[in-house]
Amino acid sequence: MRIVLHMAKVRVAVAGASGYAGGEVLRLLLSHPEVEIGALTGASNAGQPLGALQPHLVPLADRVLEPTTIEVLSGHDVVFLALPHGQSGEVAAQLGDDTVVIDCGADFRLRDAGEWAKFYGGEHAGTWPYGLPELPGQRQELRGARRIAVPGCYPTVSTLSLAPAVAAGIVEPRVSIVAASGTSGAGKAAKSHLLGSEIMGNASAYGVGGDHRHTPEITQNLSALVDETVAVSFTPLLVPMSRGILATCSADLRAGHEVDAEEAHAIYAQAYAHEPFVHVLPRGQWPQTKSVIGSNALHLQVTVDEVAGRLVAVGAVDNLAKGTAGAAVQCMNLALGLDEGTGLTTIGLAP
Amino acid sequence: MRIVLHMAKVRVAVAGASGYAGGEVLRLLLSHPEVEIGALTGASNAGQPLGALQPHLVPLADRVLEPTTIEVLSGHDVVFLALPHGQSGEVAAQLGDDTVVIDCGADFRLRDAGEWAKFYGGEHAGTWPYGLPELPGQRQELRGARRIAVPGCYPTVSTLSLAPAVAAGIVEPRVSIVAASGTSGAGKAAKSHLLGSEIMGNASAYGVGGDHRHTPEITQNLSALVDETVAVSFTPLLVPMSRGILATCSADLRAGHEVDAEEAHAIYAQAYAHEPFVHVLPRGQWPQTKSVIGSNALHLQVTVDEVAGRLVAVGAVDNLAKGTAGAAVQCMNLALGLDEGTGLTTIGLAP
């Protein structure tokens, strides 16, 4: 016999419920046992039923979107912000300090106001606790937090794929990341170059040469692990799938500290041995995005190319789940003192 | 405060755990609160860890497949059979009458031994209660059953998309079904024409003109609703997606009983008003497979083409979920007296 204390549920609002990030937050919250879904807001979609915009969320089909105002959002225990970059600051400022505010946007990720201005434009809103509990020391910072910045999707997989090697000092502080992404990371706003007709059967590069907004975030994360700036060459690719990022991350072995593939694998396995959502695969098995779709898992493998003198790690993540909404729910759990994995799964949807 | 009696969990085995149907049964069982996963078996894959074959099922990654023998499968409360057609009969015959046996294959679906021999070859194994609880009177037959035949994926969506119209007598007993399917319905066995290179960017027809094995099953289902044989023209298509079936079903309006679109919609809405997994969409909104991927939901819409004098209904289902493994779990719940929806969801994975 098991006794469960049936406490009042946590009341949650989602601002930006018609987009991909907002929809994924809702998909996860619908199976979260401690949550009651409150207000759902939209911008131009306010007034429409959610069933017309997110037809996969059947239990919420008749819910009508409200405008994103402080009146609508106040009175909830938790507010998820899934708004366009630059819009979270103003909303958050109006929500009380006792409300847990979790920003799925970029507004509060970067510490350097100059980098913010360079990559996003406008004034820097500030810096919140960074929602990547798998980074050293970071989980503690998120427990009980009332403001959390969810990492970008590329930074999540890139950082976790390189962190053990960088932290262990087995690679030179110059890393290269080529990350193939599905298109949902680009959002639901209509753009010609993201049409199905353009995307299917097509792979393309964009934001090459350091132009992508996630570059400074990855640099910030990796540099924080060591006493020096890590040079990050980051190239994002669009490939024909809706969800998922596969990040190929490499760096020269540190001269004089060369490890072999087995040692590298052991370092990674140990680094994530107690992480519930980072799954270092058995040696020889390489990640695929399909294994993690819909889940909060990140699959990871590492090897050493002894001929080229280079460590290569490959990580796979669902950009909308662990890459955004799953991390957001994981952070909410930490903020509320719930079990970190409540409402989340490590099981992907395949085939 | 809520008190939960923590009874012993139901112990479940899955025969054919390395294929798509078996993998999907496991994916669903892993989030089923009343189930404990027992033996997993394979044929040529016996001896391999499941993580190498189904890398998305992380919690079972270290489980090793056993051979499909009576020794391995006995001692479980429930056995799911996800075997090639024609292999279930022999296994089932050796399992005790108190074991719930749920066959995801075709062996026990058809009542007519001649049809079985024509479409599948070999001897007819028999007929089990048919696992489509949404058919009139069928749910009662499944409660407490110890042998259940899970319907084929095409028959599930085709039958439920046409049943209200056929049963209400508003269409002539000659129906046409064109069902566009993802490729996972064809299984995981390697075949050249199912290679990604062949499938992507390609739509094709097969089994045209009544040649597909699911034709007699659909005919059996629809004819049972009325006092006559319903003529079924069934054309399956392969389209470039892994999961999902979209079935376009039509029939001439019955002469003298013509309904309009609103009346047809009302008949459908009423027919499924109390069904937890059949979701008749609001008028004007048409189904898409993406809304039901990974879920046990079937989305449905119907209209009347007054110029052509024809009723057209379109249903969407995930062939592996409600089309196979979801139905199997739904049936298990009924057989065991659990809540029918335990471990299942109506929420699809989109985008």
Next chain:
Amino acid sequence: MRIVLHMAKVRVAVAGASGYAGGEVLRLLLSHPEVEIGALTGASNAGQPLGALQPHLVPLADRVLEPTTIEVLSGHDVVFLALPHGQSGEVAAQLGDDTVVIDCGADFRLRDAGEWAKFYGGEHAGTWPYGLPELPGQRQELRGARRIAVPGCYPTVSTLSLAPAVAAGIVEPRVSIVAASGTSGAGKAAKSHLLGSEIMGNASAYGVGGDHRHTPEITQNLSALVDETVAVSFTPLLVPMSRGILATCSADLRAGHEVDAEEAHAIYAQAYAHEPFVHVLPRGQWPQTKSVIGSNALHLQVTVDEVAGRLVAVGAVDNLAKGTAGAAVQCMNLALGLDEGTGLTTIGLAP
């Protein structure tokens, strides 16, 4: 030794060169030996180099789009109009009668002004010779024509897939068409529901119940073959591919005139025996869109379902090639007295 008279090339303009239809016209014209490409026009894209909009058309990369005006378009031997529906009439009216004007839009396809108004809105511009030379008597009408209306993509494949059966009187005059299409038929204008994220992994129905604009065009084509109105139930599907339509067309066998599969195939084979671009496959082989991508070929197969008493024909076509731009070039060849297949191919791009 062969002697070739090197005549002055035909000078061709393309209005709407930045869209999918215009781009495909250009792709074909670039390998047409008798053509010289003149003005290229766009609307909002005027002023941009074609290389930024159609990067696959390398030889035209530096060409700059001009506005769609009579000044720009005049002075060419042939003008292709690839404009939004409703815009061709005004442009065409200003072009001289000696200019060959080929409209890839819908403006001049329908004979019935009421149907035009119902499905497209606005005033009916008129009716031009219909650019489907494979219809009985139609080729003669196109030779030397100065105005040609290119058929819609769905009507092309639907009409040619059903015409032999309808004309031979072996089916009842009530046909059902379910046509799975790639997304390029919906054009290049940015719309959320056509984003890659929405389209990939998804099949959906739209325009069901006679709502699609191509329904009256198909009805017009088939009814013209016989002395009665053919009832057309037409359902278009969107499936995850850029190009291609697979049309599944069926009709009840005409009572008292039942043919079997072999007879049906013979009727089709004979009907298209001399057509260079219609390829009736050997019995038992079913069409796939991939075989015709990029080509002007239409692949076709037919059978009879004797149990259901229904003829089923399946046709595959590239919506942008034979379905639009290929037909346009084929019509231009006829209009100019060139060999009908000049610059066209029957060879698809696979895999």
Next chain:
Amino acid sequence: MRIVLHMAKVRVAVAGASGYAGGEVLRLLLSHPEVEIGALTGASNAGQPLGALQPHLVPLADRVLEPTTIEVLSGHDVVFLALPHGQSGEVAAQLGDDTVVIDCGADFRLRDAGEWAKFYGGEHAGTWPYGLPELPGQRQELRGARRIAVPGCYPTVSTLSLAPAVAAGIVEPRVSIVAASGTSGAGKAAKSHLLGSEIMGNASAYGVGGDHRHTPEITQNLSALVDETVAVSFTPLLVPMSRGILATCSADLRAGHEVDAEEAHAIYAQAYAHEPFVHVLPRGQWPQTKSVIGSNALHLQVTVDEVAGRLVAVGAVDNLAKGTAGAAVQCMNLALGLDEGTGLTTIGLAP
């Protein structure tokens, strides 16, 4: 008036006509004005009509595959070998020295017998002129050649994307290549992990850490440009498309010789200024595979990441066309003294 000498056509045989490489050679040869297609051979498919195996090659539908024997292949001016790796040597040895033999396999690409044995196994067959005319001095070697080894698909795009930078000495001799490929490069043999169900919606890495067979070929090519061994870190990815490779290539800027993006672009533009099939895009426009599908073009862009101190070049190629069969035809043209581009196009098939 133009006078054309109508010489006897070149008679060509294709060994391995049922596979992807052989099919693509035939697709190109069918539009080559100087070629007559002779014997077509297969292994297990001998005796079947080509129409059943390559339904897109309509003009050859009735051709029957013959066995791959010297009797069948002899008597042709040119023989293309599209055989599994390791099988070309024996066939080629039996063909006369006056026959042009073009091997699409790997047998004669590598100079180092040890590398061959390590990556392919078995005995090294020898080294033939390497069919990449865009490499310095290479075109001359191919003119009039009677044996030509067509490069691998990955090496073609990787080598040409890095060659100008390596040759100019503006990068350190340690390069990183991450190449996202469609699945047709893996061939038409049925393998479970290449099924459409596995591939769609999925990105994965394989052959990581120097394990892929194309690594030594890329190393051989780049090292030949300079007086030192270039260290090559090569990671291939499978992404959900049939055709195309997008290679992201990077290297640290050479210390003391740092160039900026404009200088790098100028070096690339100059290197390929006279190459008919290498298209360096205008600055700011990045390659996409769709622009080159079906064509012999390679699209290329380069930039410099000044923060990371790294040059990044991205190349796109159709693995079956310029990556295999297009290069083979280009080489045939050079061997026969024809115009290098005969029968080839720079125009891709998009969308």
